[in-house]
Amino acid sequence: MTSRNQISGPILMEIPSDPSALFLVRCLMESLSQRLCFPEEDVARMTLALDEACTNVIRHAYGERADQRIVLRFLALDDRLEVQVRDFGVSPDLNALAPRDLGEIRPGGLGLHFIRGAMDEVQYEIPEGGGCLLRLVKFRRMGDAG
């Protein structure tokens, strides 16, 4: 049996690349990270980060087509929560993925900043067959309750 802070296997979720489905991703991320006793401030940031990751997939990988696949894999381990976001669209240019300068006041480009600000590890990978695999990790801190 595992402790309350881990779940013995991955949790899988697949959504269409439809912005109307993003609330489901937020619900799962929020519930899971609360259950794992992350502080409320982290829960909000992690939820925002995953929402932004999926928004980027819809916008950039799928060009806002709403009928494509986004597969999410959540892994709740004793020391961390790991979320993988897999898409099958246009692969990003890994060298061009950088948050913009926040000194510029303009719409757009904030998503990557939110993702990197919330998560401890952010790794993009181009899998065989194309698309993208994004791996997001948040470590539990010593002293997080639970």
Added chain:
Amino acid sequence: MKVKVEEPRPRVFVVAPEGDVDMSSSPEVRKAMAPLFRQGTAQVIVDLSAVPYMDSSGIATLIEGLQLSHKGSIRFTLAGMSPSVEAAFELAHLKDVFEVLPDAQRALEEGSIR
């Protein structure tokens, strides 16, 4: 998403979205808000008291509003931010860029004494 638009005083508009503002709903906020930045408008207040969550799409929509307000010399005020929406603005280093007041009533009162 429901977005209420009212004109509680002449030339002063309150835009009040209800629900999460994300990629799916921010176009509706933009559609309700953008036409208000026209000649003759004195102030546009966005009442966020019924918005529990906002992502970067929603923030981008409000930055567009800010830019339109600058072009038209129109006062643009955000009111009633929930703690989570406020946290997103802080993460984006944008809280000081907007005029932010605790609630829409206060924004209306402050507008009347200017």
